Amino acid sequence: MVFAYEGNATPQSLYHNLPPDAARIVIWDYCVGPYLLDPFYAQTEAGRRTGVAGLRQMAPDKFFQSEYYAKHYSRTGIRDEIGVFAAIGPRRVAVISFARERGQPIFSARERAKLAEVGPVIEALMRAHWGVSAARDALANPAHSAVPPLQVLLDRIAGGVLTPRESEVIAMVLRGYSTAAIGANLVISDETVKVHRKNAYRKLSISSQAQLFSLFLKALDESSTSGREGHAVSLKKRG
The missing domain is CATH 3.30.450 (Beta-Lactamase)
Known part of the structure; x- marks a missing residue:
């Protein structure tokens, strides 16, 4: 492919x-x-x-x-x-x-x-x-539809209340980074990573990565163009 x-x-x-x-x-x-x-x-x-x-x-x-x-x-x-x-x-x-x-x-x-x-x-x-x-x-290559960057999607469903660092941390959580890896990449301590993640989860009213991923899928549904909405919904259902 x-x-x-x-x-x-x-x-x-x-x-x-x-x-x-x-x-x-x-x-x-x-x-x-x-x-x-x-x-x-x-x-x-x-x-x-x-x-x-x-x-x-x-x-x-x-x-x-x-x-x-x-x-x-x-x-x-x-x-x-x-x-x-x-x-x-x-x-x-x-x-x-x-x-x-x-x-x-x-x-x-x-x-x-x-x-x-x-x-x-x-x-x-x-x-x-x-x-x-x-x-x-x-x-x-004319301009074609775009999904907003990951941090923008997550911040949008949080009502714009996430700090840039909180958005950055939970985006890395979604991508599969551990607490230690996030800290190493952002040059912050593991404890600081945990604080940012906890604050972001509280603002999003969630408590797990599974719920975070569900919010990600919801954000995709809302951002999809009409021609792609069916695919987004089907992904959510099959997941």
Whole structure:
């Protein structure tokens, strides 16, 4: 599967070879908004435009115990994944993902190294096939619907009362970061992380990550365009 990311705009599916049932979850449900919690999207959001990265090497430390993984990612049937990143425009980054399904072995260090060796060739092919010049970018990739950034979604359902740090902390909780990892990333103590999370949960009237994820889905429903509302609702029900 190949996705194109451009800021906080809805990802575009450039290509996939998945059967319809799998594509509904991996492609179309994903594009409704769960991509906001995806480690591959997070890499592009952080500015990555090139290189090869494996899911298990870049995912947050508690990703596989997160509500996002339990309610969405596990439904994809994907056990492991490697992505090749390529800048295909002034603002666009394409990621081609190679996935292993449940029941298959995870990618070995040797396999990851081999893919890294040919990564530059794959990137060049991606740029040649999907790339656009700065002059053609606006015409080739017109503005399309966007889901607000994760912190904005969460703060919106809290009535705008979350502090920037509280929004930042609970966004990282949703993405699968532990208290220690959040503290290390934000350069604050574990106790300070716990205080921000507790205050955010109180303002949101929740007490668990499961309830936080439910609020995330609710926010997606409210932010979805009319053409995508059915997907957001179906994701919530199947979760």
